Amino acid sequence: MNKKLTLLAVSVASVLGLSGMPNAQAATNTETLAKAIAKQEAEITILKQQLATLAAEQKQQQQQNKQVATQVDTVVQQATKAQDRLSRFSFNSYGSAVYTSDEYFDNVQDTSAERRSRTDLERIVTEFGYQFTDDWSMEVEIEYEHGGTGTSLEYDGFDEFGEFESEVEAGGEVVVEKAEIRYRTSKAFGVKFGNIHLPIGLSSMLHKPNQYLTVQRHKSEAAMMPTVWNENGIGVYGEVADFHYQAQVVSGLNSEYFRTYDWVASGHQKRFEEVNADDLAFAGRIDYGNFKTGSAVGVAYYYGNTSGNRHKSNKLDVDGALSIVSVAGAFVEGPWILRGQYLYGSLDNADAITQANKTTPGLRPGNFAQLGSESQSFFVEAGVKLDEWFDIPMTVFANIDYSNPLMAVETGTATKRYENTWSSVGINYFPIPEIVIKAEGGLHQVAVASIPDTNFFALGVGYQFSL
Amino acid sequence: MRFNYTAISLALVATLSACGGSGSDDTSTPTTPTTPTTGFSFVATEMITNLTDDVIVAGYADLAAKGDALLLATQTLLTSTVQADLVAAQNAWKSARQPWEQGESHIFGPVDSLSIDPHLDSWPLNTTDLQTQLANSNGFDADTIKGWNDDVQGFHTMEYLLFGDGVNSNTKLIADLSTKEREYLIALAEVFRDYTAQLDDAWQVSHNPQDANAKPYAELLKTPGDATNTIYSSQLAVIEELINGMIGIVDEVGNGKIADPFGESLTTADTSKVESQYSWNSLTDFSNNIIGVRNVYQGEFTGGADKQGLIDFVTAADATLATRVASEIDDAILKIQAISGSTSMPFRQAILDADGRARTQVAVDALTKLQATLQSDVLPLLSDWNS
Numbered sequence: 018m019n020k021k022l023t024l025l026a027v028s029v030a031s032v033l034g035l036s037g038m039p040n041a042q043a044a045t046n047t048e049t050l051a052k053a054i055a056k057q058e059a060e061i062t063i064l065k066q067q068l069a070t071l072a073a074e075q076k077q078q079q080q081q082n083k084q085v086a087t088q089v090d091t092v093v094q095q096a097t098k099a100q101d102r103l104s105r106f107s108f109n110s111y112g113s114a115v116y117t118s119d120e121y122f123d124n125v126q127d128t129s130a131e132r133r134s135r136t137d138l139e140r141i142v143t144e145f146g147y148q149f150t151d152d153w154s155m156e157v158e159i160e161y162e163h164g165g166t167g168t169s170l171e172y173d174g175f176d177e178f179g180e181f182e183s184e185v186e187a188g189g190e191v192v193v194e195k196a197e198i199r200y201r202t203s204k205a206f207g208v209k210f211g212n213i214h215l216p217i218g219l220s221s222m223l224h225k226p227n228q229y230l231t232v233q234r235h236k237s238e239a240a241m242m243p244t245v246w247n248e249n250g251i252g253v254y255g256e257v258a259d260f261h262y263q264a265q266v267v268s269g270l271n272s273e274y275f276r277t278y279d280w281v282a283s284g285h286q287k288r289f290e291e292v293n294a295d296d297l298a299f300a301g302r303i304d305y306g307n308f309k310t311g312s313a314v315g316v317a318y319y320y321g322n323t324s325g326n327r328h329k330s331n332k333l334d335v336d337g338a339l340s341i342v343s344v345a346g347a348f349v350e351g352p353w354i355l356r357g358q359y360l361y362g363s364l365d366n367a368d369a370i371t372q373a374n375k376t377t378p379g380l381r382p383g384n385f386a387q388l389g390s391e392s393q394s395f396f397v398e399a400g401v402k403l404d405e406w407f408d409i410p411m412t413v414f415a416n417i418d419y420s421n422p423l424m425a426v427e428t429g430t431a432t433k434r435y436e437n438t439w440s441s442v443g444i445n446y447f448p449i450p451e452i453v454i455k456a457e458g459g460l461h462q463v464a465v466a467s468i469p470d471t472n473f474f475a476l477g478v479g480y481q482f483s484l
Numbered sequence: 485m486r487f488n489y490t491a492i493s494l495a496l497v498a499t500l501s502a503c504g505g506s507g508s509d510d511t512s513t514p515t516t517p518t519t520p521t522t523g524f525s526f527v528a529t530e531m532i533t534n535l536t537d538d539v540i541v542a543g544y545a546d547l548a549a550k551g552d553a554l555l556l557a558t559q560t561l562l563t564s565t566v567q568a569d570l571v572a573a574q575n576a577w578k579s580a581r582q583p584w585e586q587g588e589s590h591i592f593g594p595v596d597s598l599s600i601d602p603h604l605d606s607w608p609l610n611t612t613d614l615q616t617q618l619a620n621s622n623g624f625d626a627d628t629i630k631g632w633n634d635d636v637q638g639f640h641t642m643e644y645l646l647f648g649d650g651v652n653s654n655t656k657l658i659a660d661l662s663t664k665e666r667e668y669l670i671a672l673a674e675v676f677r678d679y680t681a682q683l684d685d686a687w688q689v690s691h692n693p694q695d696a697n698a699k700p701y702a703e704l705l706k707t708p709g710d711a712t713n714t715i716y717s718s719q720l721a722v723i724e725e726l727i728n729g730m731i732g733i734v735d736e737v738g739n740g741k742i743a744d745p746f747g748e749s750l751t752t753a754d755t756s757k758v759e760s761q762y763s764w765n766s767l768t769d770f771s772n773n774i775i776g777v778r779n780v781y782q783g784e785f786t787g788g789a790d791k792q793g794l795i796d797f798v799t800a801a802d803a804t805l806a807t808r809v810a811s812e813i814d815d816a817i818l819k820i821q822a823i824s825g826s827t828s829m830p831f832r833q834a835i836l837d838a839d840g841r842a843r844t845q846v847a848v849d850a851l852t853k854l855q856a857t858l859q860s861d862v863l864p865l866l867s868d869w870n871s
Contacts, residue, residue, distance in 0.1 A: 125610040125635055126756050277633060331694060371631045378597045378692075384606060384634045428628050430620035432613040467612050 105148040107156075111225045111481035112141035115232055119461070120471035125434075130471050138164040139233070139477075142194070152202055155211075158195035171290050172328040181328070181379050192287065194247050203255070210251040216263045216302035217319045219345050219358050220244040222309060226479020227447075230354070230398045230414040232457045233475065236439055237394035240278070240420035241360055242341060243270075243285035249292060252300075261304040261315075269298040269321035272337045272370045273328060273377065277385040278435055280392045280422035281339055281364065284323060295325035298339075308347050308356075317343040324370075329380075332373040338365040352405035354412070357397040364390055368427040390427045394420035400445070410447040416440070416459075436464035439473070453479045523868035526800035528719045531783065531792040535726065536705045538791060539779050543587045544684045550580035551680035555673040558642075561658075561666050570658040573669075574646050578765055580676075581639065585769045588736075589776030590729045593701045594686030598693075600679050602634045607759050609644055610635035618664050624671035626678065637672055643762045645669045650762035650832070720871050726794060727866070730777045731858045734816070737773045738851030741766075742820075746835050746844055753841075755832045764830035771820045774851075778813045794862075801865045809862060812854045819847040 115137050120130035139162070146156040171182045195214055201207030214221045218238045223229050224245050238244050250267030270284035271293060286292040298321025306313030323337040345358040364370070367390040374382040400414035421436040441459025448454065455477040462470045557576035560569050584605065587595070595601055614636050617624075629637050645665050648656040682693070692698035699712075708716035716722050745757035760766045779785055783793020799806040823834050823843045834840030 123754075124608045124757070125612070126608045368631050375599070375603070375630065378599065381599060383599075383602050387631060387633045429632065430617060432610075432616055432633075434610075434613060465612050465616075 107146035107484065109144040109481070109483040110142060111479065113139045113226045113477055113479035115139055115475060115477040117233070118474045120473070122468070128467055128469060130469065152200055153198070154201070155198045156195060157193065160192045160194045162190045162192060194245060205257050206253065206255040208251065208253050212247050212249050213252055213265065213267065215246040215248060215265065215267060215300045215319070217246060217300055217317045217341055217343055218242060218244060218360065219308065219356070221246055225481045226455075226477070227453050227481055228309070230400050230412065230443070230445055231416050231441065232443065232455045232477035235396045235418055236437070237396045237418035237420040238358070238360065239282065240437065241280045241282060241362065241392050241394045241422050243282050246285065248298070249294070250297070259305055261307060263300075263302045265300045267298055267300060268292050268294040269296040269326055270323045270339065271326040271328075272323040272333070273374060273380060275370060275374065275388050276382065277387050277423060280362065280389055281323070286326065293326040293328070296322040306347075308345070311349045312347055314346045317345070329377050332377050333369060335366040335369050337370050339363070352402040354398070354400035354402070354414070357395065359395040360393060362392045364388060364392070387423070387426065389423040389425060389431065391425040392422045393424050412445040413442070414445065415442045433464040434468070438462045438464075451480055451482045455479070523870050524801040525870045526797050528723060528797065528871065531794070531796055532719060532722050533706050534783055534791045535780060535793060536702050538784060540587070540590050541687050541702050543583045543779075544687050547580065547583040547587065548680045548684035550576070550583060551677040554580045555670070555677045558670045558673040561661065562670060565658060567658050570646070570656065570661065574763070577639075577642055577646055578763065578768070581760070581765060581769065582772055584639070585772035586776035586779060588773050589733045589780050590726065591732070592725055592729055593705070594691055595683055598682065598686060600683050603679050604638045604676065605640070606634040606638050607640055608635070608757070609640040611644065614641060614644065618662075618668060621664070624668045626671050626674040629671050629675050637675055639676070640760070640762070642669060642672050642676070643760060647762040650764060654762065654764040654830070718871065720866055720869065723794070723797065724866055726780055727858065727863050730780055731855060731863070733773050733777060734851055734855045734858065737770050738848055738855060741770055742844060742848055742851070745832070746841070746848070750836065750838070750841065753835045755835065758832040758835070761832045764832070766831035767820060767824055771817050774813060774817045774820060778817065781809065781813060798862060798865065801868060805861055809857055812850070812857055816847070816850040816854045819850040823847055
């Protein structure tokens with residue numbers, strides 16, 4: 018383009034130069050003058066043509082520029098939209114692997130324990146979230162447990178006596194731990210529904226490796242009720258001043274799988290392909306403060322019948338109403354961490370449920386059919402972050418877990434075999450904030466005199482991150 | 485999936501062409517085509533009926549009757565001070581033990597589906613909890629005990645109360661039997677009686693207590709293939725169940741009941757795992773398990789008039805094999821009984837004794853041999869049978 022302009026300028030200059038130059042010889046020669054005029058006219062014509070071409074080219078260029086601008090605009094718009102969508106999407110993940118060394122007893126008569134070590138890729142959890150609009154959002158949490166195989170249980174009513182059939186699924190146990198849609202109009206009020214976490218038990222709230230101090234989640238809770246308890250249902254929640262509240266109606270437990278050693282925990286219907294929802298349950302919680310971010314105190318309550326959700330509905334004609342009360346507190350301030358929880362539960366007609374479970378064909382509760390009419394458990398963990406005083410990102414802790422799923426039985430005497438206490442000390446080391454390496458050593462006591470105390474040791478590594 | 489089909493078809497083509505190739509090589513000179521083996525013929529109806537009625541049902545009826553007798557014998561103990569009453573109760577226990585252990589060779593059907601096995605015969609016993617119950621319970625009744633965990637009821641809890649701890653002796657003095665032990669024993673015997681009666685009923689009256697129209701289980705076993713028979717589709721299925729039942733108990737005795745406490749060496753032997761160690765009845769239990777195998781195989785209880793059993797089925801296929809199986813069963817029984825040696829050594833002592841261990845090994849070997857024969861030679865006959 019520049020080249021063309023230069024050429025044009027030179028031409029113009031030469032034409033003007035020719036026309037402006039006085040030439041005596043030319044003036045006297047008309048023929049010559051006419052020729053010169055003709056030549057000039059010819060040159061002017063060419064120049065006009067060139068100017069026209071140039072104008073056309075400039076016009077075309079302007080159009081092109083416009084087009085480019087439009088395209089740039091579109092791309093910018095698309096990029097902004099994509100960025101906006103991405104910012105509405107969230108992805109988190111956490112996971113842990115542990116090594117444990119425990120002393121095991123061969124059978125109920127054995128009183129000389131044998132030390133066994135185990136490793137376990139406990140869980141890898143992925144959480145996907147999306148904020149559709151300011152009010153609507155969803156979150157799905159998928160957990161891969163133990164990297165092993167999983168089984169699902171199905172009830173086939175058309176078989177012999179009605180069979181409980183286990184099916185081994187290949188390729189590892191994958192559990193949807195949460196799949197909820199949320200509608201939140203304000204901080205003070207929201208509704209969530211789908212597969213939601215019950216706010217009973219601190220493990221439901223503090224289940225990432227950096228949110229609890231022990232290598233494995235608290236054993237006391239697992240020995241009494243489902244940990245990280247999720248059910249299908251609907252709940253309201255919100256935050257008013259420093260109070261957090263939750264109230265839910267969810268699918269209940271199934272008493273067919275209640276067991277001596279973990280009370281109602283196995284009744285969590287995640288083992289079944291479909292969840293029976295003939296009996297619903299209520300779960301509620303109110304906290305002052307926030308357990309996830311710091312100090313808090315709170316109470317929670319669960320109530321629900323469990324008889325209606327049995328597959329064999331003719332084995333039990335009484336209610337198996339279950340209630341669980343939880344009181345919890347956390348003091349997290351500067352380098353200090355102190356957390357604790359007490360759980361108490363009661364189960365109506367525990368003897369009748371025991372009887373029904375023992376005589377349900379194919380159910381095989383086997384040896385562990387006797388159920389506590391009352392159950393209790395607690396834990397207290399205390400930690401100090403050393404980085405307050407030293408240049409080392411480490412927390413030292415002490416922990417006590419206690420559980421007794423057979424605290425009381427309806428008739429007779431409850432055995433103390435399931436009354437367990439685990440006391441331990443350990444460390445949490447954070448090489449970077451997203452990773453925690455844990456070590457823990459402790460004492461396991463069973464409240465039966467003839468069963469000796471045993472020692473356990475555990476190592477763990479956990480991670481968590483959010484995009 | 486498409487890849488799989490392709491792979492399968494390729495494999496088939498390869499196999500077929502390989503067969504064709506070798507076939508043409510082998511038959512360079514044409515021969516008259518031989519009739520393919522069509523297996524053997526045997527009419528199984530009488531055998532199945534006989535095994536069901538005269539072995540299985542008769543065994544459970546016997547068990548139920550002995551359950552009654554055991555309850556009566558323990559009730560006598562309530563206020564007795566006579567040693568003979570305790571001995572009578574001990575004998576009633578051993579007597580009930582016999583049909584139960586023999587019945588373990590056919591531990592399918594109601595005993596399994598009604599979960600009766602663990603209620604009657606849980607092992608090991610939870611002595612700690614048992615002592616707790618004795619110390620803390622105020623009176624015992626059958627209904628309460630039914631709600632307790634299985635490891636504090638059934639055969640072995642009664643055994644422990646009747647015979648003592650069995651460490652140095654299996655005799656207990658009636659004076660040492662406390663009032664609570666007597667009450668607990670009677671309630672246990674009542675629970676036991678109820679379950680054995682339920683088991684007997686399931687075979688003879690209705691196999692599903694929840695369903696009034698359900699047939700007796702014996703009926704289902706005897707009429708395989710009936711339109712209403714939802715459990716056995718054919719006689720072949722019944723015979724397979726019977727053979728697998730025999731294999732199951734031979735495996736359990738050889739590789740479980742004997743091998744577990746026996747260990748690899750004297751240092752890894754563990755007497756705490758010996759079943760029926762309080763009464764020193766272990767070797768009788770084990771040999772009764774294999775006698776149960778013989779009952780099913782021969783078709784009658786030892787000493788009874790000859791009736792059709794699995795031996796007739798095997799004879800129809802291979803008479804030599806039939807005799808061999810019979811002698812291997814007898815041999816296994818004798819070798820188990822021989823573990824006690826010339827000094828009537830109980831099993832829990834024998835596994836800690838060098839000579840006893842040698843005799844135990846001989847018995848384990850005999851059981852291994854029998855199991856191999858049943859699995860490799862007898863079970864495959866089913867595919868040769870023209871049912």
